[in-house]
Amino acid sequence: MAMDVGGAKGGLKADINVTPLVDVMLVLLIIMMLIAPMLQQGVAVTLPEAGNSEPKPETQNQTVVAIDSANQFWVNGIQATKTDFSTRVKAALEDKTEKVVLIKGDKDAKYSAIMEAMDSLRAVGIEDIGLITEPRKDPNAPAAGGK
Numbered sequence: 001m002a003m004d005v006g007g008a009k010g011g012l013k014a015d016i017n018v019t020p021l022v023d024v025m026l027v028l029l030i031i032m033m034l035i036a037p038m039l040q041q042g043v044a045v046t047l048p049e050a051g052n053s054e055p056k057p058e059t060q061n062q063t064v065v066a067i068d069s070a071n072q073f074w075v076n077g078i079q080a081t082k083t084d085f086s087t088r089v090k091a092a093l094e095d096k097t098e099k100v101v102l103i104k105g106d107k108d109a110k111y112s113a114i115m116e117a118m119d120s121l122r123a124v125g126i127e128d129i130g131l132i133t134e135p136r137k138d139p140n141a142p143a144a145g146g147k
Contacts, residue, residue, distance in 0.1 A: 043074045048107040050133040063092045063101045064132075065117055069108040073117060086120040093126070100128040 043066035065085075066074040073080045075088040093099050101121055105114045121129055 043068060043077060043104070045104050045106040047104060047132060047134040049136040051136045063089065064104060065089065065101055066104040067106060067109045067113050067117060069106045071110055071113040085117070086124045089121060089126065090124050099126055100130065101126055102130045102132050104132045
């Protein structure tokens with residue numbers, strides 16, 4: 001029971017066909033749902049395991065420093081050299097009220113690289129530093145590197 005709004009037969013039809021619009025919007029929604037988790041991935045690091053760690057924090061709105069297995073520094077997913085590392089972190093924290101930096105250190109990264117990052121952060125006045133780890137699968141197993 002369609003109703004022609006146009007005046008005479010063959011006149012203009014004034015209603016909008018929304019079916020193609022809904023199809024396009026659903027396709028865009030599906031694409032965004034698939035791509036959004038990939039964008040939050042950040043730097044690929046293998047986190048060390050710890051037995052007494054808390055669940056990983058939501059790192060979407062927080063400043064995350066990553067140190068990969070090649071001892072390269074990353075600030076919020078953007079690679080930084082050791083010389084401009086502290087200035088990039090300071091710039092990332094400028095508009096934030098909570099000055100907290102989370103460090104994702106690869107389990108194969110050198111201890112000295114992680115300590116260098118922490119020293120650089122403390123040198124620019126950042127005292128709240130957290131380390132992100134994976135929860136240990138077997139809580140009775142010894143710590144990584146322990147004997």
